[in-house]
Amino acid sequence: YLQKRDFLLYNRTSAKYFGDGMEFFDDLIAHIQQAETYIFLEYFIIAEGKIWDRILDALKERAAAGVEIHVIFDDFGNLTRFSDDMIQSIQDAGIEIRDFNPVHRYVNRIYFNYRDHRKIAVIDGHWAYTGGINLADEYANLFERFGWWKDSAVRIEGDGAWALAAQFIQMWEMMYDTLPNEDDYYRPRTEGPETPGFCQAFTDGPLNNPDNPMEDTFFQLISSATRFLYITTPYYAVEESMQQALCIAADSGVDVRLMMPAIPDKKYAYVVAETYWGELLRHGVKIYKYTPGFIHAKSVLVDRKMALVGSPNMDYRSFQLHFESAALLYDMPVVEELLEDMDAVMAQSALYTMEDWKKRSWLRRTFASLLKLAAIWF
Incomplete structure (x- = not known):
């Protein structure tokens, strides 16, 4: 179901690679601050800390400006790192946030093992991010857990960003409810850049x-x-x-x-x-x-x-x-x-x-x- 649509090659797409967590977060936050229509975030881990404070400030400012914002986080990935008070604060700002596969619901069943391990951010259908970086301080090496934390991510700009936007929409509608607008509303409203090569963003799941x-x-x-x-x-x-x-x-x-x-x-x-x-x-x-x-x-x-x-x-x-x-x-x-x-x-x-x-x-x-x-x- 999740792979039946928009598993396509795009050539009007550019990409930037990130091998440093702080560079990634600076870039992501800068593009969140530019959002005019919508923001989608889907992450395995969203942990309270300095990085999330910066992201949340940017999200609240955009929500106040009328930007539509939807957030998905994995319940198991955030058991001890995302408080109910924080979730309430996000909701109070007018941001839609949902937990994926709540642990208490399936703790004795195999569904417990089905986790949302994706890392997806989409802004206005024009910029999209994926990779290994979650939204947490250790990914920017703001504190040390296991020596230096080395990670990777990529930003897609242009037509190829729609592939990740479409997959977020399908996940949201499958797990929660319909979005306020038709799918085409979330397509990019500007053409992608003329660049060499092709991009194919895609997702997978059980x-x-x-x-x-x-x-x-x-x-x-x-x-x-x-x-x-x-x-x-x-x-x-x-x-x-x-x-x-x-x-x-x-x-x-x-x-x-x-x-x-x-x-x-x-x-x-x-x-x-x-x-x-x-x-x-x-x-x-x-x-x-x-x-x-x-x-x-x-x-x-x-x-x-x-x-x-x-x-x-x-x-x-x-x-x-x-x-x-x-x-x-x-x-x-x-x-x-x-x-x-x-x-x-x-x-x-x-x-x-x-x-x-x-x-x-x-x-x-x-x-x-x-x-x-x-x-x-x-």
């Missing part, structure tokens, strides 16, 4: 099953690589078919590089990820551990021609249970921006070797093998 556009896109990117394939992900717990696809790519001569955190936020997930690395290393995949801290970026780069920046992790939850969002970028200048950022990540990373993998203690190996049995739930 309602698409057994179709799986997000996982299928990862497979296509991996199989289409002829020179190099760079991937950043905070978690790695994939099905055998994707593991084999990466090994086959490396065997065929593709320079495959996987970038992951050196300081993980979930140690059990990191231990499980290690169980996959031995096979990858045997087939020539290079694995980099980002030594400054935690890399939360979810991005793929292929042959300096195609790139994906979005919200999905390389794990079962993202591919099967979560609602996710991403932007595919073809032959656009923004691909070079991502390449530069990935090169910088690798320059600050330590190469993980087969010797490192073999030196794991027997206790760590045993613990990892047991945890791997439940890896699909991490």
Whole structure:
């Protein structure tokens, strides 16, 4: 249902890449302040703090000016970070806000696992954002949780922004109620810029099953690589078919590089990820551990021609249970921006070797093998 409309290529679209959280927030807030018609926000985490205070101030000012504003946040992602008083304050400002899949309603049922992991912002149908960055202070490194927090996001400007706007509309109408206006009201009212290349923003979720556009896109990117394939992900717990696809790519001569955190936020997930690395290393995949801290970026780069920046992790939850969002970028200048950022990540990373993998203690190996049995739930 969520993928049946507007899964299209757009060429009147430009894009800007963000590899720094504070730069992303400054840009997002600047465009919120320019909103004239509407603002859509859909995020896994919206946490109270300095960043949210800045965003909320901008939202309240625009709401007072008559701009229509709708916000979706995931209930599980915000259990301890978004108070009832804050929600009431937002509603009092004339902003429509809804929680996705309330935990208390489905705590004893499988629906509890269906989370809205998307990161989407749309302003006037002309600017749209997606990526790995949630609306919280740690994403701007205003405080330290796991060393330096490294993330990624992309801003789409022009016709391609409508794809994310349409997906937000469908989510809102499916979960809550109809919006005040017809869909066409939310389309962009100005033409997009003339730029090279194409953009394809899209979403995925459990309602698409057994179709799986997000996982299928990862497979296509991996199989289409002829020179190099760079991937950043905070978690790695994939099905055998994707593991084999990466090994086959490396065997065929593709320079495959996987970038992951050196300081993980979930140690059990990191231990499980290690169980996959031995096979990858045997087939020539290079694995980099980002030594400054935690890399939360979810991005793929292929042959300096195609790139994906979005919200999905390389794990079962993202591919099967979560609602996710991403932007595919073809032959656009923004691909070079991502390449530069990935090169910088690798320059600050330590190469993980087969010797490192073999030196794991027997206790760590045993613990990892047991945890791997439940890896699909991490």
